[in-house]
Amino acid sequence: MSDKPVKFYSSDKAHQKAEKLLNEQFEATSKTLVGKEFDNELAITLKSTKKKSVLKKLFWPSLSTFVIIAAGYEATSFITNLYNQHWLLGSAVGFLGGLIVISGTYSLYKGWRSRTRLKKRQRQQEAISGLLEVSSYGQANSLLAEVSEEIAKTANIDKLQQDYDKRKQQIHNDQELIQIYSSTILKGLDxxxxxxxxxxxxxxxxxxxxxxxxxxxxxxxxxxxxxxxxxxxxxxxxxxxxxxxxxxxxxxxxxxxxxxxxxxxxxxxxxxxxxxxxxxxxxxxxxxxxxxxxxxxxxxxxxxxxxxxxxxxxxxxxxxxxxxxxxxxxxxxxxxxxxxxxxKQGEKVKQQEALKQHNDYDDS
Amino acid sequence: MAWYHKAKSKAEKLVHRGLDRHVRVAVTGLSGAGKTAFVTSVINQLLHAPVEGHLTFLEPCRERRFKASKLAMHQELHIPKFDYQGCFGSLVDANPIWPSSTRNISQANISCRYKVKDKWLRKVSKDSTLTVEILDYPGEWLLDLPLLRLSFKEWSELCQQYLRRERRQQYASDVVKQLSELQYSEPVDEAEIDKLLSSVANDYRTALYDYRKYNKDFSLALPGRFLLPGELEGSPVLSFFPVISSDILSLDWEQFESQSLLKILERRYNYYQKHIIRPFFEEYFSKVDRQIVLIDTNSILESDYESYLDFKHTIERLLEGFSYGRSNWLKRLFSPSIDKLLIATTKADLVPPDQHASLESFMQKTVAQVKNDIGYEGVDVETMAIASVATSEPVTTEHDGKQLHCVKGLDVESRESVIHYPGKVPSKTLSREEWRKLEIDFSPFAVPCFSPDEPLPHIRMDKVLQFLIGDKFV
Structure with a gap:
């Protein structure tokens, strides 16, 4: 590398390369910024700096594995013990234990599923609020359809869905679609x-x-x-x-x-x-x-x-x-x-009075 | 208890009158921006507003509070009525065409009945009426506003500079010669010379009008009523022209006799100022609540760079009318009351929907400076890409292995279905060089056959209505 002044004309390789880089840079920034005007507030947020150490992370998994192994060991020895006493007793308890394991795993699996669903919903929330900030076209439709499908599994939203379908048009951009979705289906759900x-x-x-x-x-x-x-x-x-x-x-x-x-x-x-x-x-x-x-x-x-x-x-x-x-x-x-x-007190008094009157009437 | 009922009904009547609301919306734009179609569409949309699922973004419709609407007669009887039936008729005709253009001021009133939202007002009356008054006037008249501040001499000086420029010489040379040959100082009989004046004024007007037609340029040299005289066609107030010879402009005008040609012209100019421009703005600024300016961005993008600059200049001048809006001298004169201004780029149906944002952004950046000025005056300004009457539908197709959003409509001549991609609409203003490279073509579609019983298809008219009048449905 020399320190002499030098010029690159448009036919030079270096010039073309620089232009290509510039274009890429411009496209990258303009893609995220089409029609977008940043709100100055909230542009800066803290990154989460908390990082758990590996040893600390290992505590819960190792403890639970330890407990599971211990419990499994104890359970098998318990069942073999019973089996030695009488085969029927042993197999009945063994069957019970098997049931516990299967149903436990099943509910664990279900729990894991519901957790992933919640995580997915959060990703959807982020994606949608991202779309609300830029003026884009053609991305919200599939996302909203996916959300509707999920909702339709557990709630009856046919009528709201119809209303939404009637209102949305192909000319609507993502922001408008999300607004319509929010004001029809989600408003009903709210x-x-x-x-x-x-x-x-x-x-x-x-x-x-x-x-x-x-x-x-x-x-x-x-x-x-x-x-x-x-x-x-x-x-x-x-x-x-x-x-x-x-x-x-x-x-x-x-x-x-x-x-x-x-x-x-x-x-x-x-x-x-x-x-x-x-x-x-x-x-x-x-x-x-x-x-x-x-x-x-x-x-x-x-x-x-x-x-x-x-x-x-x-x-x-x-x-x-x-x-x-x-x-x-x-x-x-x-x-x-x-x-x-x-x-109640009032009724008692009334009853007594009525009785009294009745008696009076009888007397006369 | 008769007195009680009487008092109650009287009180209700009074409150009802208080609840009767009016909102006056003025529609303007340069010729060809689609004003008439816009007004027709607004009326049509409002008449169909109670239809379920229509006008999604208009709040009272979304909340199902809009009950009914009808066309009504306005109280300002000196303003002609907007011919809704005629305009709508030409759109749904067997051979549908666009309604003819605005050449004069006109007004339409629509009464909208809606359920009251405010919980206190609702205790008094469940329903209320909002009268939407739509005022349609040629944007060219708005360009007269700066004339109010110029004397005849100052105006003449401006015109002289304007006519001297090279670009206009081709059109103006004849009339300039004619103007310099006139004798300004000799006393003349006004009645006798009137014919001459009107013919010269006519030549002056035609020359500049021709130039304007090809270059889309609007300037002070051509007062608004010269372009669109309205009911003033042929009246002597329009028979004046500027004095452009430097010899006379350099003189002291006090020395001229009152019967000289110069003084006659000055009188007519002053009359034009005092009796034509001022009353219009007095009426206009003091009563209008909301304003929409329509801009045909598509045709700007299609023209060359010089025309773009002219157009930009004109639009800025047109919008300046609103930024004076609240400044001192005008406020003292007219006490303006516009609090919301919408700058809309029309004919968005010729652009694929994924490029609407770019179209709006381009227009917004073109008028950014003056928009900022208006906002400074406390007016709420918004921009949008709209289509009063949509003649196309968006489609997606494949071209060169890539997905391409296009619009589908009817060909103007053959009326057969055609899919069109207009090119990439720039999202920011361009330099001269970039403009040269710009390849863009918005070919208009023919008006399709609409059903007269269905609301006209549109793009974002509901958002326009929400911005302009949505907040009045309380």
Missing amino acids: SAAIEVVTKHATEAAAMVALSPLAAVDMALVAWRSSKMIQQLSALYGCPQTALGRFEMTKRVFKNMMLAGASELVADAGVELLGKGLTATISTKAAQGIGVGLLIARMGLQTMHLCRPVPYNSETKPKLSQVRKSVLSKVIGLVKSASSDKSN
């Missing part, structure tokens, strides 16, 4: 989901308000929330089994803690007001409302996780949609309980 959330939240609120034991409360919350997550995830086409639901619950709570902080602040005011009101009536009722709202918030987070197209500020479900029915349900319960008492 309102159904809100109903599910409301139902479970009010039920849980009523149960906690009526239950006599704190331990029962906890069990109730766990049971109702798990049931709700199952229904919601099935509604959005990524049904979760017991194992998958565990993973999902973990995520829901994580989201509620991290992302939900601002919403918490916004909702807290109204929520506290409601609680304060009812607390004057009964502590137990206030607890019921608290639990109901907790479950409602879990439900909304589950909807966030499962919905293929991310919510925007307009479509986002709000706690206020559920809060009202939770409040009215519990307050209604408290009222009816108290009015029942007074009614």
Whole structure:
């Protein structure tokens, strides 16, 4: 390499090479940027720097393998022992053990499937929100069809699908298609989901308000929330089994803690007001409302996780949609309980009076 | 209780009158941009708005709140009615053709009945009516706005510079000669000379009109009413022309007698300013709420670079009318009320749908500077690629082993089915060199046979309506 000045004309190889490189560079940037204007905010995010060490990673797999081997060893020796005593006893227990292994593997497999479904849904969410940012054409259709197919497996959306098919046209670009999809199929699903959330939240609120034991409360919350997550995830086409639901619950709570902080602040005011009101009536009722709202918030987070197209500020479900029915349900319960008492007393008095009148009438 | 019912019904009536809403939408664009087709389509779409699944992006339709609509007579009786039946008729005729073009101002009113969304207003009245007033006027008239600030002398100076340029000499040389031969200082009888004036003015107009026709150039030298006189055809107010000889321009004009030719011309110019331009803008700016400007980007892309520059200049001038929108001197004059402006590139049906984004982007970048200025004045500006009446459908085919998105329509002459790929539409503005290499051809399709009972097919008219009037359905 010399330090002398040099010129490359368009017939030179170096010139052509440089131009080719320039073109490639330009195409690469223009592909991602067609019609796209970046929002300046949120352009920078932290990369996750957390990296678990290999030894730490090995802990859970090695522990579980160890337990499985130990249990298998113990089980075989247990069964051979029984078999030595009597062949019938041994084979019966062996059959039982086999059943446990097969059904366990099956549910593990199912759990793994539901986890992959959730992961797939997250990939779809990312792909769709990516499409919403650039103006592209011809990519959303297949993606949305795939999502619809998944939803159709677990929920009945024929009518919504028809509505969507009627509205979409070939001239619509990806953004428009996604908007139409969101405003037809997903809007219908959203309102159904809100109903599910409301139902479970009010039920849980009523149960906690009526239950006599704190331990029962906890069990109730766990049971109702798990049931709700199952229904919601099935509604959005990524049904979760017991194992998958565990993973999902973990995520829901994580989201509620991290992302939900601002919403918490916004909702807290109204929520506290409601609680304060009812607390004057009964502590137990206030607890019921608290639990109901907790479950409602879990439900909304589950909807966030499962919905293929991310919510925007307009479509986002709000706690206020559920809060009202939770409040009215519990307050209604408290009222009816108290009015029942007074009614009963009142009826007794009336009966006595009637009897008295009757007697008076007889006397005359 | 009779008084109670009376009071109640009176209160309801009052509130109802309060709920009666009007939104005035003005449609403009240079000739050939598709204004008439646009207005026809808007009316047609709104009349079919209650149809299930139609107008997806218009909020009241999506929420199923749109109940019914009908054409109504407008209250500004001095403005001619837009001939919807005639225009729609020519589209659904046995030999369908495009409706004839806008040559004058006209108006159409459509009353839309819808369910009230606002939860407080709903307590008063369940339904409400929105009257959409569509005002169609030639964009050329908008170019007159800068004339308001120029005196006759200043205008003449501008015209002189304009006519001197080389590109226009071929067209203007005759008329320039004619103008320089006139005697400006001698006192003359106005009634006698009127005939001469009108013939010279006519020559002046024709010369510049010819130039404009081939070069798509609009300028101050040719006031808007010269191009499209509307009802002023042949009236003496249009018989004036600029003074272009340098000798006279350098003089002090105070010394001329009031009966001289120069003063007569000046009087007519002032009259034009005061009685033609000003009332139009007074009426226009003070009442219009929403404005849409239609641009035929396709034909700009097809023309050469010089025409592109002229066109860009014209469009910028046209849009400047809105960026003055709220600046001081105009505000004092007319108190404008436009709060939303849509710049739409029409005839998007000639472009395959995957290139709509490029088309819009090209147009947006062409008008970027002036769009920015308008936005600065607090007007909400949006751009879109639309087709008022879609004459094609998108298809995908294979060409040279690659997948190619095309449009399919009817050939203009033979009316047989034809698939067309117009070339790659640039997504940014081009340099002269790039423009030379640009290979593009948007050949128009024939108007297909539409069913008169179905809404006209369109591209993004629902989005246009949502932007222009969607927020009024509260």
